[in-house]
Amino acid sequence: MGYRIAVVGATGNVGREMLNILAEREFPVDEIAALASRKSMGTEISFGDKTLRTADLDQFDFTGWDIALFAVGSEATKTYAPRAARAGCVVIDNSSLYRYDRDVPLIVPEVNPQAIHDYAKRNIIANPNCSTAQMVVALKPLHDRARIRRVVVSTYQSVSGAGKEGIDELWDQTKSIYNPVDDKPPSKFTKQIAFNVIPHIDVFLEGGDTKEEWKMVAETKKILDPAIKLTATCVRVPVFVGHSEAINIEFEDPLDEDEARDILREAPGLMVVDKREDGGYITPVECVGEYATYISRIRADSTLDSGLNIWCVSDNLRKGAALNAIQIAELLGREVLRKG
Structure with a gap:
């Protein structure tokens, strides 16, 4: 016996990836509904070797469905997630709407699986920000060993x-660089993204941080440990898929790079590729389509009594969004719903 699963926002990048991962991981599905806005109704999308037609989210009745995977923005989530939750369908939400709600668990299964039991307060579980998700998977095993005091992270x-x-x-601007007649000024981003980097993701807050930087702080504290101090600089780079992070970690207890490397190699969800030679590290291009979060460039920070630098790379559409949501659904099935 399997589950009745609804994917909300099935025509978007993350929604499509959710369907791909459900099929790849052979999630026990008895019935699946691909939901989208009315303008996308009837769009054909793939689910394993099947083709699904999207149904109208606004008219959908969630009664009798087990899990709804939400991959739409906060405004749509605000309308439809409570409707699904009231109907008895557990919502796993990829937007930022519920991440900071005290009654909604924010979960990365490799880090805080015990939080799954808190879902019943609202019948909703939140998925973290993509940049946070991969980072806390790397931080968790190190924190368990030596207690992290402070983190300084720069994202790419x-x-x-x-x-x-x-x-x-990015695609259109890159082409226009070689064809100046076809100028493509910024519209989605605040400045040209092709052949450039932009130190600005989401809106600016009063203290000077952007909301993306604030999210990394708040979510790390909620998922991992409220005592950890963290500062972030989040940068958009001209890469299609894959987030990278340069992470500097200060520990309370001594931890050398060799032991850290061994710990990271054994930790769930991580893959260490760390050779001190040309190409002995992972870049975003190499992580696309992979489940793992990759760790490279593990080395001591000589300016601290106990500190490390690591390079962390992951497919943001997978671990940063769709994969983490499916892992939450798997955890929910094992620990709570117990079907399939």
């Missing part, structure tokens, strides 16, 4: 984190 985030419009803008 791909345009797919801004959706299809971000991908299209």
